Amino acid sequence: MIILDGAMGTELTRRGIDTHLPLWSAKALMDAPNVVAQIHADYVAAGAQVLTANTFRTNVRALGKANLAHRARELTFTAVALAQQAASAGNGVRVAGSLAPVEDCYSPDLVPSEAELDAEHGELARNLADAGCNFILVETMNTVREAVAGCKAALATGLPFWVSFTLDAQNNLISGERIAEAVQAVLPLRPQAVLVNCVPVAQIADALTKLRAGLGNTALPFGGYGNVGHVDDEVGWTLTHAVSPVAYAEAAHGWRELGASIIGGCCGTLPAHIAALAGRFGSDS
Numbered sequence: 159m160i161i162l163d164g165a166m167g168t169e170l171t172r173r174g175i176d177t178h179l180p181l182w183s184a185k186a187l188m189d190a191p192n193v194v195a196q197i198h199a200d201y202v203a204a205g206a207q208v209l210t211a212n213t214f215r216t217n218v219r220a221l222g223k224a225n226l227a228h229r230a231r232e233l234t235f236t237a238v239a240l241a242q243q244a245a246s247a248g249n250g251v252r253v254a255g256s257l258a259p260v261e262d263c264y265s266p267d268l269v270p271s272e273a274e275l276d277a278e279h280g281e282l283a284r285n286l287a288d289a290g291c292n293f294i295l296v297e298t299m300n301t302v303r304e305a306v307a308g309c310k311a312a313l314a315t316g317l318p319f320w321v322s323f324t325l326d327a328q329n330n331l332i333s334g335e336r337i338a339e340a341v342q343a344v345l346p347l348r349p350q351a352v353l354v355n356c357v358p359v360a361q362i363a364d365a366l367t368k369l370r371a372g373l374g375n376t377a378l379p380f381g382g383y384g385n386v387g388h389v390d391d392e393v394g395w396t397l398t399h400a401v402s403p404v405a406y407a408e409a410a411h412g413w414r415e416l417g418a419s420i421i422g423g424c425c426g427t428l429p430a431h432i433a434a435l436a437g438r439f440g441s442d443s
Contacts, residue, residue, distance in 0.1 A: 159414070159442040162208045162383055162422020163201035164432045170197070172428075180223035184215035187233050191240060198244030200429040202251055205436025206422070210254045210295055211241040217282045219260045231285045238289035254295040254320070255286030257308050263324055263356065266301045266333035275304055279311035287315035294319040298356050300332035302343045309347040320420075322353035322383075329357075329365045337365065338372030351379040356424045359384040359401050359409050366416050381420030382413060386427050403434035410435055414442075 167183035175190045177183055186194050198209050216234045218227045226233075238255060245251040260278050261268035269275070286294055294312040296319055299305035305321055312319035321344050326332050331340055341352055352373065354365045362382045369380055386401045401409070410421050421439070423431045 159439045160207050160420045161205055161432065161435050161439060162420065163206040163210055164423030164427035164429060165425050166197060166210065166212050167214065168387070168425045169428065180220055182215045183212050184220065184233060187212060187236050191236065195240045195244060198241050199247065201432055202244050202248040204429040204433035205440065206251065206432050208252050208254050209241045209245050210256050211291060212237040213286060214256045214258045217260050218278055230281065234282065234285040235289045238286065238291055242290065252292040254293055255291035257282055257286065257294055257296045257312060258298050259300060259304055263298045263300055264332055269301050269304050272307065275307035276311070279308050280314065283311035283315050287317050291317065293317055295322065296320065297322040298324045300324055302331065302335050302340045305340055306343055309344050309349060313347050318350045320351040320353060321349045322355040324356045325354060325361070325365055329361060329368055337368045341369060341372035345376065351381065351420055353380060353420060354382040356385050357382065359386065359406060362409070363412050363416060366413055366418055370417060379419045381418040383422035383424045385425040387425060403430040406431045407434035407438040411438060414439065
């Protein structure tokens with residue numbers, strides 16, 4: 159079992175840091191890097207074995223909306239260094255570089271052309287590799303074609319990579335494409351794991367069942383990291399306490415029984431949720 163960390167963006171919000179769009183969590187790399195570092199440290203203390211660097215919005219498109227595209231490489235390096243600093247205090251903790259959709263995670267209609275995807279994901283993937291990530295996490299993919307583009311960019315760096323999909327209420331990709339189709343599209347690119355993320359906790363068991371079916375006879379590790387709360391068009395992510403750390407770990411036990419071997423938390427989860435996972439699965443890690 160591999161235990162991932164939990165949320166960064168919503169945890170920054172919870173700690174009073176400005177995460178308004180378009181920069182979202184990337185703004186903290188300039189305004190509050192000490193808080194980013196502390197969040198990483200808190201996840202290590204909670205028992206996370208993988209820290210995801212705060213690079214979800216250090217791509218040129220997101221930064222360009224704030225006239226900061228020229229700082230993409232610098233901020234990516236900053237984010238990775240902050241995660242590495244915290245990881246060094248743990249026992250074999252690895253750092254994943256987040257490679258997210260270049261546009262909004264819930265708007266597959268905004269996914270740009272293949273050429274734009276190749277160029278922008280390629281640039282971020284190279285920056286992540288140069289910054290020293292242990293592997294790349296192609297995450298929150300809402301269309302098959304952007305998932306493929308992200309995986310190709312990660313593959314070109316020579317680093318290992320995982321890929322994770324975000325789903326609608328029917329456990330299809332937000333685009334409406336079936337998760338089995340998405341899995342089959344990325345398998346030829348040789349990801350080391352396939353996951354689902356930013357899905358409500360109550361949906362993940364069914365999502366993992368569909369994901370596992372898509373894997374067929376492939377013995378590839380799979381897993382998920384769910385969200386707690388909900389997104390609001392006006393204020394962004396709304397934090398709730400709808401799923402307690404204990405309840406989250408109990409749900410994750412069911413995911414484990416389905417064969418998941420990689421489990422963590424997404425938006426709205428706290429270090430306490432990761433501590434509950436570590437407590438539940440510590441002997442299984």
